[in-house]
Amino acid sequence: MQAFLDHIAQFVPLSAELVATLRQRTQSHQFGKHELLHQADTICRRTYWIQRGLVRIYFNQDGKIVTDGFAAENEWMTSAYSFMRGVPDAYAIAAIEPTEAYSWSLEDLLYLFDQFHEMERFGRMIMSAQFIQQSERLNSLRFTSPAQKYQHFCTCYQPLLGRLPLGMIASYLGITPETLSRVRAKRSRIS
Amino acid sequence: MQAFLDHIAQFVPLSAELVATLRQRTQSHQFGKHELLHQADTICRRTYWIQRGLVRIYFNQDGKIVTDGFAAENEWMTSAYSFMRGVPDAYAIAAIEPTEAYSWSLEDLLYLFDQFHEMERFGRMIMSAQFIQQSERLNSLRFTSPAQKYQHFCTCYQPLLGRLPLGMIASYLGITPETLSRVRAKRSRIS
DNA sequence: CGTTAGTTTGAGAGGACTCAAAGTCTGTGG
DNA sequence: CCACAGACTTTGAGTCCTCTCAAACTAACG
Numbered sequence: 002m003q004a005f006l007d008h009i010a011q012f013v014p015l016s017a018e019l020v021a022t023l024r025q026r027t028q029s030h031q032f033g034k035h036e037l038l039h040q041a042d043t044i045c046r047r048t049y050w051i052q053r054g055l056v057r058i059y060f061n062q063d064g065k066i067v068t069d070g071f072a073a074e075n076e077w078m079t080s081a082y083s084f085m086r087g088v089p090d091a092y093a094i095a096a097i098e099p100t101e102a103y104s105w106s107l108e109d110l111l112y113l114f115d116q117f118h119e120m121e122r123f124g125r126m127i128m129s130a131q132f133i134q135q136s137e138r139l140n141s142l143r144f145t146s147p148a149q150k151y152q153h154f155c156t157c158y159q160p161l162l163g164r165l166p167l168g169m170i171a172s173y174l175g176i177t178p179e180t181l182s183r184v185r186a187k188r189s190r191i192s
Numbered sequence: 193m194q195a196f197l198d199h200i201a202q203f204v205p206l207s208a209e210l211v212a213t214l215r216q217r218t219q220s221h222q223f224g225k226h227e228l229l230h231q232a233d234t235i236c237r238r239t240y241w242i243q244r245g246l247v248r249i250y251f252n253q254d255g256k257i258v259t260d261g262f263a264a265e266n267e268w269m270t271s272a273y274s275f276m277r278g279v280p281d282a283y284a285i286a287a288i289e290p291t292e293a294y295s296w297s298l299e300d301l302l303y304l305f306d307q308f309h310e311m312e313r314f315g316r317m318i319m320s321a322q323f324i325q326q327s328e329r330l331n332s333l334r335f336t337s338p339a340q341k342y343q344h345f346c347t348c349y350q351p352l353l354g355r356l357p358l359g360m361i362a363s364y365l366g367i368t369p370e371t372l373s374r375v376r377a378k379r380s381r382i383s
Numbered sequence: 384c385g386t387t388a389g390t391t392t393g394a395g396a397g398g399a400c401t402c403a404a405a406g407t408c409t410g411t412g413g
Numbered sequence: 414c415c416a417c418a419g420a421c422t423t424t425g426a427g428t429c430c431t432c433t434c435a436a437a438c439t440a441a442c443g
Contacts, residue, residue, distance in 0.1 A: 067335070082324050114316075118309040125305075125316035132323045133273055139326065142333050143366035144258070147399075167422065175334035180399060182423055338431075358390065371431060373391055 002029065004052050005103045008075060012126050013119040022116065026109040032056075032096040039080055041093040047104040048079035054100025055164055059172075060091040068169040071097075073161055077127065078102075098164065142175055148184050150174045193220065195243050196294045199266060203317050204310040213307065217300040223247075223287040230271055232284040238295040239270035245291025246355055250363075251282040259360040262288075264352055268318060269293075289355065333366060339375050341365045 006015060006023065015023075030049070032038060038056060039045045049056070051072050058080060059068045069092065072078035080092040084107060105113070113120040141153040154174060155162060171181040197206060197214065206214075221240070223229060229247060230236045240247070242263050249271060250259045260283065263269035271283040275298060296304070304311040332344040345365060346353060362372040 062335070069331075081320075081327065085320060085324070114313065118312060121309060121312040121316060122305065125312060125319055128316060128319035128323055129272075129276060132319055132326065133276070135323065135326050135330065136272065139330050139333065140260075142330065144253070166420095168420095177400060178422070179401085179424085183399095186423080357388095359388095368432060369390070370392085370433085374431095377391080 002027070002103070005050055008050065009123060013123045016119075019117050019119065022113065026105060026113065028104045028106075030100075030102045030104060032100040032102065034096055034099055036096050038078070038094040038096065038100075038102070039083075039092070041091055042089050044087055044089050045080035045083035045092070045094075047106055048077060048084055048110065049094075049102040049104045051076050051078060052101045052103065054096060054102070055098040055161065056094055056096050056100055056102075057169060058092050058094045059169075060093065066172065068173045070173070071158070071161060071165065071169075073164075077131070097169075147174070147176045147180050148187070150176065151181060151184050151188075193218070193294070196241055199241065200314060204314045207308075207310075210308050210310065213304065217296060217304065219295045219297075221291075221293045221295060223291040223293065225287055225290055227287050228284060229269070229287065229291075229293070230274075230283070230285040232282055233280050235278055235280050236271035236274035236283070236285075238297055239268060239275055239301065240285075240293040240295045242267055242269060243292045243294065245287060245293070246289040246352065247285055247287050247291055247293075248360060249283050249285045250360075251284065257363065259364045261364070262349070262352060262356065262360075264355075268322070288360075338365070338367045338371050339378070341367065342372060342375050342379075 002024065005027065006020060009015060009023070028047070030038075032054070038049060039047075041060065049072075051074060053074060055071065055073045056078050057068050057072075058070045058078060059066050061067075070078075078094060080090055080094065082088070083090040083092065087107065110124070114124060137153075137157075141150055145153070151170075151174060154170060158165075167181055167185075168178045171178045174181070193215065196218065197211060200206060200214070219238070221229075223245070229240055230238075232251065240263075242265060244265060246262065246264045247269050248259050248263075249261045249269060250257050252258075261269075269285060271281055271285065273279070274281040274283065278298065301315070305315060328344075328348075332341055336344070342361075342365060345361060349356075358372055358376075359369045362369040365372070
């Protein structure tokens, strides 16, 4: 729990009152490998902060599993649209490794936003950071070759490289597993 | 100015005090066709809300102009990374049509966020909306064919279709002008 | 009316995809 | 501890699609 509070404290000051409320409102979770944090076609009720472990968000596209994102230590994960709008969507979230996480419901979050100006700020800052991160990914997807996409992925997710199977990375990058395998083969031949 | 206030009021209540501060802090602008709202390799000092007209954000990639986004009536435009972090970046913003806009500096914005909890909320809500919108674009770019990308663009930007030259749309979608031209030709042959 | 930017059309090359099969790794149960 | 089943990864061959390059055509603007 302290790690979670520390994370928030990086962005906004934590008053004693806020800490007390956070302790009250925050749920803690343990997920085993392959366990679902959120099931497809249901409303995503919580937003998770990953303290330890690794999760991915994905959906089923005509029978193919398409990975849409990852979150590891110190990162947030939720099915954003479903969570914020309170509607079901096609995404599911599953643990790739055994995972410890903390979470808020939308109700918690709205309460925190209402009662604490600094939490509203925290929310804004997190959203901004996510937005900018996503912009970079978008640019990397638009014009670049598979090799460049993978290169960009390596620099952004270096610590995760060994923890993710090839197929998930490929679909995250929007290329086929075969192509990514060939990209890797060529890279190792050079270096 | 009233239109701008109305826009904000869609998200948060406007107290008399807030309205007074907004009137004080908001700058209004007129831009002629092709005029720059922001120049590449400089710090983007303002965030603009477009009341009338149409602007685009773009950058120079090895001599090619790549369009990264558009904003028309009731939309926001800024070079987000540069504006928020206070560093120069490669983006430029130019008016495609004569444009009326309102703007805040980062200083204005931070002041508004500090003094008015509801403005902090407004900022958070705008960022969330932008994030979700960008997510959809990202998915459309990842796996789909040029025809599907254009289809998605048409549904998202229907009102802008006639106002944007083909080349800008093509680079926004990450395809070549030739390919987009052929996509359009095929579409009109069918319908 | 002429110049220039923008769009369309065509031909050809390259690269990523699909399909298929072989090879490797992981986890489970004997 | 080993053997097996299933999932994942690699490798190969062939096809299709998009890009590149080039030229003709059109529209916009002075």
